[in-house]
Amino acid sequence: MTTKNLLVGQSGGPTAAINATLAGVISQAQISDKIGTVYGALNGIEGVMKETFVNLTESISNTEILHSLCQTPSAALGSCRYKLKDHNVCEEEYEKIVAIFRKYNIGYFVYIGGNDSMDTVMKLNQYFIRHQIHDIFIMGAPKTIDNDLMGTDHCPGFGSAAKYIAATFTELVCDTNAYMQKSVTIIEIMGRNAGWLTASSALARVNGGKGPDLIYLCERPFSCDQFLQDVRSKLEHQSSVLVAVSEGIHDENGVYISEQSQPGQTDNFGHKYIAGAARCLEELVRKKIRCKVRSIELNLMQRAAAHIASNTDLIESQMLGSKAVAAMLEGRSGEMSAIRRLDTEHYQIEFCSVPIEQIANQEKKVPLSWINEAGNDITPELMNYLLPLIQGEATVRYNNGIPIHLKL
Secondary structure: OOOEEEEEEEOOOOOOOHHHHHHHHHHHHHOOOOEEEEEEEOOHHHHHHHOOEEEHHHHOOOHHHHHHHHOOOOOOOOOOOOOOOOOOOOOHHHHHHHHHHHHOOEEEEEEEEOHHHHHHHHHHHHHHHHOOOOOOEEEEEEOOOOOOOOOOOOOOOHHHHHHHHHHHHHHHHHHHOOOOOOEEEEEEEOOOOOOHHHHHHHHHHOOOOOOOOEEEOOOOOOOHHHHHHHHHHHHOOOOEEEEEEEOOOEOOOOOEHHHHOOOOOEOOOOOEOOOOHHHHHHHHHHHHOOOEEEEEEOOOHHHHOHHHOEHHHHHHHHHHHHHHHHHHHOOOOOEEEEEEEEEOOOOEEEEEEEEHHHOOOOOOOOOHHHEOOOOOOEOHHHHHHHHHHHOOEOOOOEEOOEEOOOOO
16 A cells, blocks of 8 residues: 655644644554654744654654643644735745645645634645645644634634633632722733633633623623723722733724724734733723722733643544544545534534635634623623533643653
8 A cells, every 4th residue: 555644734823732633643643554654844834835844753752752742832843824825826835835745745734723724724725626636635623722713613722721711710819809909900811803712711600719700702892981880880899800801802893902002013814913902901990990900911821821731622632633634544635623512511522524615714703692791791601611621630741840841
């Protein structure tokens, strides 16, 4: 039997579980007699075009190393935010990629990433179809803490980030309630257009804790006047108010609250840099309510906290990497491995694959019916959706009191 090699890359914002997906790809490839060497492309599709590859068959040679890979945060292969040009306009990049695949005898390509990464998978697949390239299979494997990918019930990396946020809020409640002085603490959580992560702050209540007093998701227009009214109402009955806000909260005209304090710079995919919403609200509270106030931007900690990863998330992430490879070996291409929830009451899922056109350049947002009528909290239905995703604690290995991380 003729064997082909497999190439895998990672792209977009890293997570605490993206390397578990990589581990799943490697494990599934290593047990197949159709796959020879497993290569990793450093820094995603840019690494493919620069031929900066690492031999993962040699680097990940035993289960001990594989375990270390699973508990390593960020993208072990490095990441990128490179946007391929439209192949109908410019074919040079695509011709170069195909030539490199031929050079290294690549028959299988897995790209692990979020919305923008699935755009890359779709464009490559469309080029392959147009030019009748049938001997190279391509699959996407999902990744994003934002949980905004279509086609899958939830995304690898989200459960671990949600667990970190929920645990952080349980601790912040203890801290902010220690004083009698009137105070407001505003926590900014990642989420440009989807408030799934911010919603997960409510999980701080599951063991009977108070959790955040107010939660504002970016799916609903944000009113500064209503926000001040909500905060004042809470302060009438308690000394401290803990607020969770999505970084992408915006007014009824779609203008991000954070745009009040910074210029509208954008990345390669045209996305605005929007961090700073909590700082704007801090200044608003200081000016209008005149009480002690601080803002906290969780920032990179949300996606890098592998020490408190959800074991459910890590297991599912690894399985999705395996599913991507298994699907290609079955002859499938131009799809993304995904999770389908079969039972909500008693958490049960299955792994499947979905055509990439149903996913790329789309966003899955929190249903408005899962946000309370006042727009400052979530409903029990959303809590039920979130809770299974943070279950289980990963077995983290330490050395000298610090978690062990793998460097490829």
